Amino acid sequence: MRLFCVSLDGPAFPSEVPGQAPTSPSPQLEEIDPRLQELEQDPPSWRVLASSETLKNLSKKETKRQEVINELFATEHAHVRMLSVLQWVFAKPLERAEILSALDLETIFPSLEEIIDMHYNFYESLKKLRVSDNYIVKNISPTLLNRFGGPEGEWFQKLTARFCSYQTYALDQIKQRQKKDARFNSFIQDAESKPQCRRLQLKDIIPTEMQRLTKYPLLLENIAKNTEEKEEKESIQQSAECCRKILNHVNEEVKTMGNMLVRTQ
Template structure:
C-alpha cells in the first residue's frame, strides 16, 4: 500500500479517494467560494476557515498514521512537503484572484463606478485566469506533462496567462490615472483596499500576483522531480511539466516586455 502511495502520479492525487496519504489536502478541487457582497465577504473572513489557508497550511503529516509516516524515507517525506506546498500556495493564489474579482471587479461593475471599458481594461480576462487556477492540475500540469506545444490546451494556457500579465502595465497606469482625477473611484479604492480580505494589500499589489505565481511553478515542479525516484516514469512527467511551465514563463516574460516597450513608446510619442 505504501509503495502504491508513493508511486502515484502526484497530479492525480486530487482525484484519488482511497490513498492513505492525502497528496492534495485541498480536496478534489482547489476552489474558494466567491462571496457576492461586501457583507458576505466580511462575514466569511471573520469565520476564518479556508480564507486563512496561506497563513495556516495544513500539516499533511498530521493526517497520516504513524505507521505510514515511519515507513517513508526522508526523500519521500521531503517530496510530500513540496507537493503540499504546491497545493497550498496554489489555493492561496486562487483565493487572492477571487478577492480581486469579488472585492474589486464585481463591485466596480455593480455600482457603475467606472465605465465598462475601463473595468475590462483593468481586469481583462480575470474570469478565465480564475477558471484556469480553479483546477490547476488538470488545466495546467497534466497538459504540460504531455509536452505537446502544438496542442490547443497548451496554446490556450500561454494565451490566457500572457494576456493577463502583459496587460498589467497599462492596467496599473489606468488605475493610477483614475485615482488622480476621479474622486468616486478614489473613495471606492480606499474602502475596498481596507477590506480585511485584502490583508493590507492595495489593488496595485494584487494585480501582479498572477505574474508572481507563474514564476513559482518551474521551481516547485523541479523540487518535486528532485525528490522523486530517479528511474520512475513519474519523475520524467514532472520534469516535462517543469520544462513546459518554463516555456510558458518565457512566453509571458516576452509578452510583458513587449507591452512595457509599447507603453513607453506611446508615452514618448505624446
C-alpha cells in the first residue's frame, strides 16, 4: 500500500508504509477530552441571555445583526464539537491502540489538533465578546480580523488547506480499509455508535472543515449588511474578503492534490 507524506511547506510524495498493528476497542466516555464533554451542551441563544428591556430597545436591523452574530457563535461551537469528536472518538484512540501508523494518521487527520485549537480559540473569543457586551455584541470586527487576517489568517489558511486537500484521499483510505480489514471496520463501527457522533459516520465528519470554510464569507457579509457604523462595517467586509481568499486558496490546493492522486493511480 502507498500513502502520501504530508508537508506544510512542500508537495506530497509517495512513501511505503509498514504493516498494520492490532486493533483495540474504541474509547469509553471517561477517555474523552473534558473539553469535548463541555461542548456536548449547546449554548443558549442570545435572546435568552440578554435582558428583555434591552431586546425591546433594539432596532429591527440591529436585531437581525445580533441574530447572525449568534448564528456565527452557535455554529462555531458546533464545529469545534464535531472536530473534537474526530480527534477524541477516532484519531486519538486509533493512535493509542496502534491501529494506524503515524503516517496513516497524518494523512487521514492532517494538522487536526492545530485546527481544533484555532477554531476553539476563535469560539472562546466570540464567547468572551458576548459576555463582555452583555450578549449584545457591539464591535466584532477586531475579533474577526484577528482570526482571518494577518499572520493568524495566513496560518489558518495553510493548515486548513493541508487538511482539506487530503480529504478525498482520507475518505478513500477509510473506505478501502473498512473493506479489507475486519478489525479496523469493527473499530470504526463501534466508534460511530458513540453518542458523541450523533448518528454521523466518520465519512460525514471529515468533510466538515471544508463545509465550515464555505459558510464564513456569507455569515460575515450578513453581519456587515446589518451593521450601521461605517468603520465597523468596512472592517467586517474586509474580514469576509479574507475568508473568501482563504476559501479560494483551499479550493486550489484541493484541486492540486486531486490531480496528483489521479497521476499516481
